[in-house]
Amino acid sequence: MPGLVRKLLIFAAVDGLVLQPLAQRGQRPAPATKIAYEDNNIEYVWKDGGEGYKAGKSFEAFGIVGLLTVSKYSFLISITRREQVAQIQGKPIYVVTEVALTPLSSRNAAESSILQTQAGLQKAGAGGDATDDSDTDGDEADNSAALSDDIDDEDIHPATSTSGSISGEGLREHRRTSSVAEDVISRKGGYGPFAQKWFSKKGWTVGQRRNLGMSLTEPDNTTSRSDQTGESRRQPSPIIKPLEKDDEEQKNINDVAERLLPKLLRTTQILFGTSQSFFFSYDYDITRSIATRRTTNSELPLYTEVDPLFFWNRHLIQPFIDAGQTSLVLPLMQGFVGQRWFEMDTNPPKPAIGLTGDENTAMEMTDLSVGDKDQDHADAGESDSPNGQKSGDGRSTKRPFLLTLISRRSIKRAGLRYLRRGVDEEGHTANGVETEQILSEPSWAPSSKIHSFVQLRGSVPIFFSQSPYSFKPVPQIQHSAETNFRAFKKHFDNISDRYGSVQVVSLVEKHGPESIVGDAYEKNMDRLNLERASSGDSIGFEWFDFHSICRGMKFENVSLLMDAIGSKLDKFGDTVELEGQQLSRQSGVLRTNCMDCLDRTNVVQSACARRALEMQLKAEGIDFCLQADQSTQWFNTLWADNGDAISKQYASTAALKGDFTRTRKRDYKGALTDMGLSISRFYSGIVNDYFSQAAIDFLLGNVTSLVWEDFEANLMSGDPAVSMQKLRQQAIDVSQKLVVADEHEEFIGGWTLLAPHIPNTIKSTPFEEAVLLLTDTALYATRFDWNMEKVISFERVDLGHVVSLKYGAYITSTLSAAQADEKRNVGFIITYKAGTDDVTRVNTRSMSTVPFPEEGGPQRDASASPPAKGLVGLIGRQQSPPADRILAWKALPSRSAVTNGQDAPSLSEIETVKTICCEIERVVLLGRSEKKSIVEAGSIISQEEARKSTGLLEHLGHSLKKMVWA
Template sequence: MPGLVRKILILAAVDGLLLLPTGPRSRGQGPTKISYKTGAVNASTDETPVSQAVASGNSFEAVGIAGLLSVPSGSWLIAITKRSQVAEVKGRQIFVISDIALIPLHSKSEAEAAILRVKAKAVKRSSSNAGIEDIDSDDDYDGESILSSDDDVSDDPPRRPNHHRTLSSSIAEDVIGKKGVYGRFAERWFSKRGWQVDRNRLQGLSGKGEIGGESFPMRKMRSRTGSPDSEAAEKAISPALDEQAQESQGERTLTGDSTGADAPTDPDQPIEEPVDSEVIEGVANSLTPKLLRTTKLLLSASRSFYFSYDYDITRSISKQTSATSSEVPLHKNVDTEFFWNRHLLEPFIESGQHHFALPLMQGFVAQQHFQIPNKEGYSRNFLLTLLSRRSINRAGLRYLRRGVDEHGYVANCVETEQLLSDIDKNAEYSFVQIRGSIPLFFQQSPYALKPKPILMHSEPANKSAFQTHFKRMKDRYGEIQAVNLVERHGFEAIVGNMYEKCATELDDPKIKFEWFDFHSECRGMKFENVNLLLDRVGDVVEEFGWTEEKDDKIERSQAGIIRTNCMDCLDRTNVVMSNFARRAIEIQLTRLNIDPTKLETSLNFMNLLWADNGDAVSKQYSSTAALKGDFTRTKKRNISGALADFGLTLTRFWNNIIGDFFTQAAIDYLLGNVSAQIFVEFEAKMMSGDPAVSVSKVRQNAIETSCRLVIADSNEEMIGGWTLRTPGEENTLRTFPFKEIVLLLTDAALYFCKFDFSMDKVSAFERISLENVKGLQYGAYITSTLTSAQVNEKQNVGLVIRYEPGKDDILRINTRSLTSNVSRQNGDIAAEAAVPPPDAEGQGDTKKPDDVEAPPKEKKKPESDPTHERFLAFKAIPADSSIKSSIRLPSPLRKSAESDEEGLILSICSEIERACKVVNSQLNGSSESGSVSDGSTGEDLVTPFIEKKDIVSVQEAKKSTGLFEQVGYSIRRWVWA
């Protein structure tokens, strides 16, 4: 395959970054230029020699390119500056990323400043031998260490080390002086300005308030280039320099840090503010420093991303030979399911710069050499390699990515290959297993130590996703032995029972199912009872076999795979998988004439290898090491291990409620699953949606289901259906939380449907005859002023429907028994409690009114009475989704031409008005708009049917946003963002 560049000299040129391939393996590979501002990648004709680039001082050496990270405010080159070799397969090296550098592409000055910081950190390490292990064995080593960067990106000045604190400093002075993460929060309490800055921002102000100062997330940005985001970008890539550099005036001049009291300012440089109308760019810019910190944490600090220049680590041995071609770039050969930086490398791939496109895989790679005597007493040399490959599909963190998606991909799906290399006979033995979440729709709350799983969607939807998942598994691996480790009794049983039911009804001889209640069977920390499971299904190890390769030829292929899961697919799963792996290697070595009596002691290192694998997978999914790791390592369980597990459980709980939300959004963004809109959603909710779940399809299904269930009269003609948000209580404008509902329009009535999206059921609905609709009002509907997006009047638009309850109207609630025409005081309470039973057959209640005994007269609604006029308020759901692939599905129930919130509301008003005029001829004389013709008197005023008027204006929303709500949001933003 065309060679990848192994060493790259990165130079800040006049009009862009130059990437100059260096080293003996880079001959014939030309330089590449990445333009400033635009981030365009193109082949360069610049013939700048390497020696000249080094002499210029504004260059550094990298060992690979991870990609290009772009946000609305700019782009950053992700360069791999440090690597460590972890394994060697067939003479080809495998590395783990241990450090990266983020080089901004805003301007030459900022790129140079970042490069100088990279070199400054390298100088600090120059006396060590850290870079020697990073040099290819067949490359010429010039004696210089590989340059790397520990640029801990920060949107605030670097905090001083602890030894700079003086004994006389007070707590308040120390906290404010540090200007750290919590320092910003404390400063609001101790400073004279207090919370005024945040109050201005929360009210939609981006500049100085009455007292002065800068808004918290959108502070004014100073720059030598005049770019409004250049200072934030520069701070975002600023490392924590050494102590002398931090205190020197020269360092402050280099970084442009003007936060100090005596910091010099350049009067010729303008101070600009972000444009308020660019909501996405502004919010993305304010969260960019955190995104860059998270990117660095994921790609380097985690030490969980691996690569090889000439070996496809994304494929097992059985698929390696047929997939590899010497004429095709490596990024085209790799398995896309494990290609983590595909989106980041798109600019290089699309421009044809394939020699820079270095595929990365997240997971775990480790290797151990061992000797073991054969039956004749001669020692044999073997190499055991463990490669775990984490799927990019449904990727993410513990409670934020569970179960399956509609395409059959499951969360925490990891393929683990145990590769035994017979060094003496040039043979490879590959045994592959897989772990993955239960292939059903379910969720668990992150706000509990032991949350109860909740099944979602209908049973047919779950069966469809289940079948899709296993069809893909069969196509990929052959036969399947599914091992389910969740509890048979207790809160996990609801998911386990459905899993077993779907597997039984699938009735496929190539899919075997075994339920082993790990907690019950191993009660009392007797984890050795896992052998009971191996006694029951261990034969599949030999039945499925493994892949054997000798002299680069496949002589035998693995016929099936063991798929293991528990709830998280971490702790219990790793214990069981390690036992299956142990069984496989024992059989393999025995067939290689190895003395079976020596296996027990010679293979003890496997325990440590698999325990490290479990820790790595666990950290990537739950941010902590695996539980039960003491047993995996020593095959013994004691009280100290149980106490350690309890500590890890508490740590997981803390991560679940604090750090995981933004990290999940960052992962989705880096994979290209979402757009920059994700940051707008995160700022408002401090969480993001699941891009694998098609929101358009879910809402379309809700409309169609509601239409089928609530419209009893077959003579009624369907006109339109929409999903909207409405206040938590009826006849109000601003009661939280707002709920998503379905609004249906026929030629005779409006249907207001409360829909249970998790169960695909209608929990309650109200039918309003069109004759009783008295008018419509549409306009700005501001429900919160906490973020800039929430005060945008173009994006926050709503509708109010005024009506009088009539005798023909219907209010029905779907409970365990049908309730009709309930009192309005109890209607909302009953609707909230209307949760269909788990074993309900059908969706909702499909009985028609004629099938139900008439309710008592005293419960009927009153006759039409003007004094009982009511209203329903609706707010448009944002049209711009963060999910890139999201499109509005064409349907007769939905207007596919709607492109924005205001257009959606106007189309709904138009449809309702047209239908009402058909049944009520008196409306034909009403004005089409809210204005009154000239010359009319007060007596001649005709109330328009459609009136354009703010439902809740920005000023009204500001008045109703209390200090407690503002402070609460500020605290949540300080913690989460």
């Protein structure tokens, strides 16, 4: 909007950074804001801008992405470059092309980083590739940088802006002036001291050194006496929650996060900057479609009106919202925004009639691209086409139109291919994208109509996974049928609430590996429609085997699908707006999916969008089929760019089958290109995606800093699709009902714990999560299939046979600090003498029997009693008492990186183990006359023993994975 300040000025001053806030819609710019630093907390104070600030140490930014806080360090993410890709109703839409990460942990680090950013921007400007406010063609935006690009820890450090490349000389220069960079690069996380009171005129002080076995910078001798005593420390800011006093456990978490900090900063810069996948507007809500946007003039901040489902930087910008600095809150949307200008002839030439009397309708539409020149012509209502028709008074019959395409990626179940598949517990699917196609006049005149057509794409809404270590991985269905149906139902309830009626098009194969999820999709849909039959709002389901029907690269056969669902799409209609008032609203939505919801999906969605465009033009009095030029290259390119953008955000490469989307032709060159892209996707899936997925979850606020500890130990992060707390309780309930045969047994308690892969051992990897049940007469060690939510087998031990319990350190690996921590890796073993009342049963899902895996274990007994409550298979009874046997258990981690539900108090690992041992002992001693304790403390596997047993190959393998993935 003219006259409003849209830029954000960042200064390094003696007393902090100064931010010129973005103007509110229809208001004057607010005063500048001072950001001061006090014990790594940020304090915002309103102040007149420009007073007493240093000149020269500044750079121009176009908005704030948010505040990234890792351990004790914070970074301001600001937009330093942008490109205009579209304009909607006179409001410009921008894509972020570069961001800067400014460290806020010290004044020196901030000033140095700002100077680096300033130099990089000046260099880019001198080179002629700096971005200004002028409009640019969205087609020219370079989307080649994917999130999963190779990342080198040496490329970035906390005290250096990531807005540009840094030469080796510049890096060395910065290392000499910044202890942050020196420690991150050279010492891999052993950060040097930082001032506790940044703006004390008496000098600087140092932070408390951590005993990590690394040399740290000596304390500054200029520290004031009052600073040393802490008497003059100011109150913490409410914006960032102050860190509590570090204990040893918290230090370990911080140290791991700091070691991975350079990689996280680089990933953040790629995600928000060079990937060119984030879009924003200062005064237009691009997160809502024409049908759902708020048309009333509002003085509320834009972030309060955007759709939270597409508000990607909500977590990062939350500190500014909490501080009331709404003028600095700029919502970002990930996805795609593109725009094309084209012309249609309102008085096309009459079709030629041959000798046979048949009309030749093979016409083509004019191919024009967006540009300033074209825009000027559009505003003037002129045409520069030499072949344009003339009306009776000599005016051109060409009518200009503007086609806008907006794809909005959901923040729910966000992430990368293979690491985020299927559905989560709340019904949100991976790669969920809403795509809106808007037809309008270039001038957006109030008297002209605006047409909007919305489609959806998203993963198959069931729980399934696929291994990234294969070009054609076989899907694995996870969890029980009931768990899947609950999430399936929630998914379509969510869609129905948002869009009305639903038509599903599934493009997966009907035969082969993909049919596993296709069949599950169809079965759940039949069940859901049976439930909905009474209300009459059943969901249309069309299974179109794309690969089979379009075999031989005959993608034009998609027209068969259009014939099948065309009537349903016509019934849904589209949204039409005139002078701010909705004349009609789209009553339903088409939901399309293949396996990745990328390549086949984009072909089908573009076909549906073209059909919708024809109907919209027909409503404007223009017959699409009579146009002289029907190549529609502008349309094809727009949709191909959309497909490439979504594919890069999910699979790190451009979309397959893009040549057909662009040219409507398919040949061997396109097939060879697709082969190369498939190889690139395979590489990204097994190399880069693991860390990138953890970073996405962290930036969205789905996980805490604990995710970095998990990543260092396992080199991957967990999937929070299902609440593990609920799933574990459900496993305990199922196990109790199935394996406790005697109804007279009193159930005391149940726990989920880790157990060695082979029974009667203490270290046989991989450890499995199992269920331990305790009744008043027996213990039940239950192996559980967590994917199918069924009991695999169980072993019953009579309490009278329990000899002893021992708890203590249980170290099974020393490959990471977390795995070698004796306070967090604890467990216990139950020693018992197996008797004739003890039994092991295996659920083979048949009446056949199998031998016991362990030598000397219970033997088969054909005369044994039948299985309990439907658990079929082997029944074993002890023929002769063997030597003492053990049940080994290791406590699960008491903390979870998943933010949801982490407020509930939980016992530590050692507290959990002690509680279980005491409870077992209590019940055991109830049946004995001698009340002598059977519980003792002592290491099961000490750290030293584990270190000796960890072989060289294990270390080499983990180091290799760490080098590749972290």
